[in-house]
Amino acid sequence: MAGEFSRTSRIGDQLQKELASLIQFEVKDPRLGMVTINEVRVAKDLGYADVYYTVLGLDDDQQRLADNQAALDSAKNFLRHRLAKEVKLRIMPHLRFHYDATVVNGARMSALIDEAIRKDNSNPTDQE
Template sequence: MAKDYSRTQRIGDQMQRELSFLIQREIKDPRLGMITVTAVEVARDLSHAKVFITVMGKEDSADEIERNLEILHEAAGFLRMQLGKSMKLRSVPQLHFSYDASVRRGVELSALIERAVAEDRLHTGKGEE
């Protein structure tokens, strides 16, 4: 069972929880939107971590996403230092932030499915009369 859930996955999950808290509570930049950390992929040698984020609310335009990513890149050193204090790791991975478009894509697909179901109901209702 231990092989199914590797050390890097456990570290990634812990980093996700810690980063979510730190971004929400410790970064005081007013330009930063509502950020959600969706996943963290840690390299096997623990030297790098790819942090996937989404931006909630109205800030989902490409410019807003880029601005939020830039703010997080600027705060990466601070976040890494805070992670070092809260996690018991010999060395804290370098943080690389990326936008996770899967949530937006999921919402778009759900809307398409709902629209298709609604159209199907309209066509089925007309055929019965």
């Protein structure tokens, strides 16, 4: 049971919790929207952490998504410094932020499936 989760995944979970709190309460950039941290993947050597995020309500607005990416990129050194105070690690990974489009793509795929089912139901064929 102790070997179920690797050290890097436990560190990633801790960084995810701390980053969500720090971004919500401490980053005061007006370009930043309602950011949700979906996942943090930490490299085995703790050299970097890939942070995957979504932004509430901005799925189609590419300019606002770019503004959010720029805001997170400009705040990453501040966030890393604050994380180093909150999470006791000898080496604090460098942060790399990536927009996570899986939620948007999943919703789009679901809508396409629903549309295909509606079309099939509205155009019944005789299959006797």
